Amino acid sequence: MAIDLAAISGISDDIIARSIPSxxxxxxxxxxxxxxxxxxxxxxxxxxxxxxKVEEEEIKFxxxxxxxxxxxxxxxxxxxxxxxxxxxxRDKLLEGYNSIINMQI
Numbered sequence: 664m665a666i667d668l669a670a671i672s673g674i675s676d677d678i679i680a681r682s683i684p685s686x687x688x689x690x691x692x693x694x695x696x697x698x699x700x701x702x703x704x705x706x707x708x709x710x711x712x713x714x715x716k717v718e719e720e721e722i723k724f725x726x727x728x729x730x731x732x733x734x735x736x737x738x739x740x741x742x743x744x745x746x747x748x749x750x751x752x753r754d755k756l757l758e759g760y761n762s763i764i765n766m767q768i
Contacts, residue, residue, distance in 0.1 A: 706748075710749045713746075
């Protein structure tokens with residue numbers, strides 16, 4: 664099983680660029696909120712998948728089926744980084760929302 668260690672050491676700009684639609688994509692679709700919402704939902708689903716994988720690895724480790732402890736630790740780190748990234752994006756979205764709400768017309 665190949666393990667992507669880059670995912671646990673940090674998040675590259677390439678990953679961020681792929682996960683957030685560009686302004687051109689938003690303008691072309693005409694459905695900016697929908698595309699941003701779908702992206703956010705995909706991030707939440709990915710975070711849930713990572714935590715489900717952690718639970719599976721914890722169960723394997725507890726039952727003694729795990730080949731090594733590294734798989735458990737790697738799964739935990741990937742889930743943590745994914746959660747931190749999702750929370751950071753959520754915070755930025757809320758910050759933008761609050762800025763729009765507080766605009767004076």
